[in-house]
Amino acid sequence: MNMxxxxxxKIDADPEHSYRYAxxxxxxxxxxxxxxxxARLIDAMAPRGANILDAGCGAGRIAGYLAARGHHAYGVDIDKVLIEQARADFPDAxxxxxxLADPRFGAYDVIVCAGNVMTxxxxxxxxxxxxxxYDQLATGNEHASRVVIGFGANRGYDFQEFLDDAAHTGLQLQAGYSTWELHPFTPESDFLVSVLVRAEDA
Known part of the structure; x- marks a missing residue:
């Protein structure tokens, strides 16, 4: 099956897509x-000097911001063009x-997945x-490690379906917002920022 x-x-259909995105x-x-x-939200919720994974980092703006503020920031993305740009622009990360579907090893205090990556x-x-x-979240912290995922509605991934998938993997919703500025999430919201923790840490 093609996964x-x-x-x-998008890249196959338009080789210039990644350059325009950057x-x-x-x-x-x-x-x-x-x-x-x-990035400001992640910086606010993370302990100082945290290990942070920017999952689907694109051209590195979130990881770069966090590295500049003293965090150990790591970015991963499937797009080679965007990773080259990230390395050039943000050498501290x-x-x-x-x-993201391949098994990876890590122990992160926060994992952020922004930019509609999930869709x-x-x-x-x-x-x-x-x-x-779930497997990459650090354990044994004073405060539970968190996964923060944001994406918009009408992109082929229903919010409830996403939350059901997260629960199936052992991640439980700790808080949900309609923006990265923490506006309340309502049934009419067209964007979801979910803060997830391991169910056993909730």
Missing amino acids: RSQWQD RRFKDLAASGADIDGE EFTVGD FLHPGTRRTVLANF
């Missing part, structure tokens, strides 16, 4: 737009080309990716 992600399909955020930053909302995954790999996040 290629939608992002891989330029888009540079242009937004140059225009004065706030592109660091996700560590970046790796990799598939680009092949549906057959979503639970595998969530299970990998």
Whole structure:
């Protein structure tokens, strides 16, 4: 069965897609737009000097922001072009080309998965990716390690289906918001930021 992600399909259909994506955020930053909302939230919830995984890191803006603030930030993305850009722009973070569905080893205080990454995954790999996040959370912390995932509605992954998949892998919703600025989530919300912990740590 073909388990290629939608992002891989986009790259195959348009080889310039990744370059435009990287330029888009540079242009937004140059225009004065706030592109660091996700990273500020993660910085606020993480202990100082935390191990943080930026899952589906793209061109590295979140991991780069966190590394600049003293965290041990690691980014992984399937897109080689974006990883090359991340390494060039944010040398204080560590970046790796990799598939989130592949088994990985780590002990992270926080795992962040922003930018609608979950909706680009092949549906057959979503639970595998969530299970990998569960396995990579650090244990024995004073405060439970967390997975923070944000994505929008109408992208082929229903919010309740996502929460059911997370629960199936042992991740339990600790809090849900409609924005990275922590506005309340309601049934009418078109975006979900979920803060998840291991069920046994809840």
